[in-house]
Amino acid sequence: MHVLADHADDILTAFALTIRLAAMSALCAVVLGVILAAMRVSPSPPVRLAATSYVNVFRNTPLLLLFILFVFGLPTLNLQMSFYWRAVIALSAYTAAFVCEAVRSGINTVDRGQAEAARAIGMTFGKTLRYVVLPQAIRAAIPPIGSILIALARNTSIAEAFGNREATYQLDSLARDFPDALYWLFGGIALGYVILCLLIAAVFRLLEHRLAVGR
Amino acid sequence: MFLRRAVFPRRAAVLVAAAALTATAACSSGDDTSTGSGDTPKVDTSASFKAGTTMAKLKSKGTIVIGTKKDQPGVAFQNAASGKFEGFDIEMAKIVASKLGLDPNDPKQVQFKEVVSKNRETFVRTGTIDIMIGSYSITDKRKKLVDFAGPYYVTGQQLLVKKDDDSIKGPEDLKGKKVCSVTGSTSIDTVETKYGANPVPFDTYTECVDQLKNGSVDAVTTDGAILLGFASKSPDELKVVGDAFSTENYGMGLKKGDADFRSFLNDTIEGAEKDGTWKTAFDSTLGKAGVKAPKPPKVDRY
Numbered sequence: 001m002h003v004l005a006d007h008a009d010d011i012l013t014a015f016a017l018t019i020r021l022a023a024m025s026a027l028c029a030v031v032l033g034v035i036l037a038a039m040r041v042s043p044s045p046p047v048r049l050a051a052t053s054y055v056n057v058f059r060n061t062p063l064l065l066l067f068i069l070f071v072f073g074l075p076t077l078n079l080q081m082s083f084y085w086r087a088v089i090a091l092s093a094y095t096a097a098f099v100c101e102a103v104r105s106g107i108n109t110v111d112r113g114q115a116e117a118a119r120a121i122g123m124t125f126g127k128t129l130r131y132v133v134l135p136q137a138i139r140a141a142i143p144p145i146g147s148i149l150i151a152l153a154r155n156t157s158i159a160e161a162f163g164n165r166e167a168t169y170q171l172d173s174l175a176r177d178f179p180d181a182l183y184w185l186f187g188g189i190a191l192g193y194v195i196l197c198l199l200i201a202a203v204f205r206l207l208e209h210r211l212a213v214g215r
Numbered sequence: 216m217f218l219r220r221a222v223f224p225r226r227a228a229v230l231v232a233a234a235a236l237t238a239t240a241a242c243s244s245g246d247d248t249s250t251g252s253g254d255t256p257k258v259d260t261s262a263s264f265k266a267g268t269t270m271a272k273l274k275s276k277g278t279i280v281i282g283t284k285k286d287q288p289g290v291a292f293q294n295a296a297s298g299k300f301e302g303f304d305i306e307m308a309k310i311v312a313s314k315l316g317l318d319p320n321d322p323k324q325v326q327f328k329e330v331v332s333k334n335r336e337t338f339v340r341t342g343t344i345d346i347m348i349g350s351y352s353i354t355d356k357r358k359k360l361v362d363f364a365g366p367y368y369v370t371g372q373q374l375l376v377k378k379d380d381d382s383i384k385g386p387e388d389l390k391g392k393k394v395c396s397v398t399g400s401t402s403i404d405t406v407e408t409k410y411g412a413n414p415v416p417f418d419t420y421t422e423c424v425d426q427l428k429n430g431s432v433d434a435v436t437t438d439g440a441i442l443l444g445f446a447s448k449s450p451d452e453l454k455v456v457g458d459a460f461s462t463e464n465y466g467m468g469l470k471k472g473d474a475d476f477r478s479f480l481n482d483t484i485e486g487a488e489k490d491g492t493w494k495t496a497f498d499s500t501l502g503k504a505g506v507k508a509p510k511p512p513k514v515d516r517y
Contacts, residue, residue, distance in 0.1 A: 072429075080430060083431070161398065161417060162417065163416060163417060163426070163431075169416050173399065176399045
């Protein structure tokens with residue numbers, strides 16, 4: 001127990017990085033995911049094909065492989081950036097594919113007739129999406145996106161093996177220095193992740209209530 | 216990525232047991248040194264052990280699983296082309312195996328298994344591996360978890376930098392620099408707490424060296440023996456700088472409390488140091504980089 005208390009600073013700093021990784025990746029993934037979903041329902045076949053291919057590639061590739069690709073691949077293209085950003089790119093590229101599918105399932109819940117009516121009164125595809133379809137689609141997509149972001153928060157632990165000193169790295173380091181306290185350390189770090197994920201769940205429950213409409 | 220299935224070939228075990236029965240103990244134990252050729256040591260077929268000891272169990276099972284590294288040229292390295300493990304630690308492991316009466320060149324009898332730094336204690340304790348021989352420094356913290364035989368080699372922490380980098384000459388220049396080492400190693404801890412470096416953790420040294428070559432980190436730190444191996448592989452790109460700023464005693468990790476096995480390993484190490492197999496092992500691996508074989512360390516029977 002005292003190991004956790006003695007190293008509370010280190011553990012909190014590490015969790016701060018975990019949270020920064022999760023938050024930045026979540027932001028990028030949601031933005032990219034919504035754009036991809038819009039592309040998947042676009043009237044233009046090449047655009048649809050591009051988005052579908054993206055989802056097929058990134059949703060079906062192990063996250064660890066994407067980490068290897070971005071962490072070792074980017075510098076060979078002379079793109080030098082910090083390990084933090086490489087992790088964010090890998091995490092958001094992966095998560096965006098899932099967000100895209102959640103948003104698309106939301107879009108499918110909106111009656112086709114609404115989109116047709118919007119186009120009939122002269123709204124463009126973009127306007128139809130923005131003002132008619134997406135506001136309703138998001139409501140249906142909120143619960144699955146919450147689950148995806150919880151998975152994302154836990155997936156940040158992979159960044160440990162690629163130059164990021166986040167919570168799991170701290171667990172490994174402290175376990176090296178205090179092998180006798182392994183179960184305390186594991187419990188403490190696991191609790192941190194649980195709290196983080198419960199917070200995400202709470203935010204999404206709030207969003208769900210805010211966006212709910214009486215039918 | 217980390218966990219590989221241990222395979223226990225039953226048939227091989229039966230064969231070896233049968234062979235052990237038929238081969239009556241005729242050889243003397245004195246002729247088991249290969250003289251000078253640098254080949255792997257001769258299998259000690261006459262080896263016999265008290266029933267119930269780990270040595271007897273391993274011999275009758277006919278197979279030993281040895282945890283090691285695969286990314287440390289000269290020390291413990293898996294040849295990508297042949298899949299074979301090679302290096303000084305591997306040679307030491309082969310000496311141990313041959314003393315157990317197992318053939319080091321038969322992959323069924325002597326299985327090498329990659330174990331990354333942070334998993335070493337766990338794998339020894341759970342019996343996933345029978346013994347860990349892979350740049351494994353003896354430390355007080357680790358002694359609480361596993362027992363060590365040895366040391367069989369002494370090295371020290373150094374720095375590997377790019378050949379054209381003159382800004383880092385020793386550990387004092389590391390403040391704020393990005394220094395790569397593997398998660399769970401003592402080296403990464405030292406550069407952070409003692410020298411204020413910004414540590415960058417990866418799982419293997421190869422990955423660290425890749426990041427150094429592509430400019431993502433400023434230096435790689437670990438034991439000099441390992442760094443020399445990397446530097447000798449790409450002498451136009453990399454160099455080892457500064458004196459050693461720590462002492463690392465490489466030992467063989469085994470399950471805690473197994474005193475018989477530990478004294479057997481200590482005897483084996485001492486024997487190899489005396490009869491010249493230790494030097495042969497060094498010259499054919501680390502010595503190839505032009506380093507003369509040092510005086511072997513004294514075994515510490517703590």
